[in-house]
Amino acid sequence: MSNNYDLIAEAIKNKKQVIAMYKGKLREMCPHVLGRKNGREQALFYQFGGESSSSTIIPGSESNWRCIQLDGLTNVSLRDGDWHTADNHSRNQTCVDDIDFEVSF
Template sequence: MALRPMQSATYTLFRNAILREQQVVCRYDGRLRELCPHIIGANKSGEEVVLAWQFAGESSGPLPQWRCLKLANVSNAHMRKGRWHEGRSHRTTQTCVNEIDLDINVHVRKRR
């Protein structure tokens, strides 16, 4: 994958959370989010993004739900131990991450 040579600290944190199957708590769009990141990489514009299952925290809509986060807009992120949330079944192909660096189901769990 051809991401920027230097990944952001937030990217590294989310990537490590996927590898360790740990939750991430952060602020995004001014709201506290409690997430389990599943796929990380870049979008069509080359921005660092993550597809995550938001299971708790604040939201403008009902929870839980899938979220596509631009990592440049994430603040105060930290990992924590807790139950891993996988989310509902994927009925459509995800369009959040165009250039996949890491997918928990393919690279970590070796399953599709």
């Protein structure tokens, strides 16, 4: 497992926010699911702040879900803060096939 994997696992277990760079953009996110898809480490995040290349981040929006390959994350750090999610968090996700960690509500 990668260092990023260990950090995201800790964030899920302790409901910590993740701050990282991804595709050249600063992301503020809360991870919900961690594992692998097609053998690659991936996580499903709810992005609540920072920048995005796909759409504007609107707090509480159901479109702020991000499926991210962990090897693309840099400058990863964890911090305490409010846990962010959306009302559609219980919808079936396709980001991670082999789930190792999932946030509990």
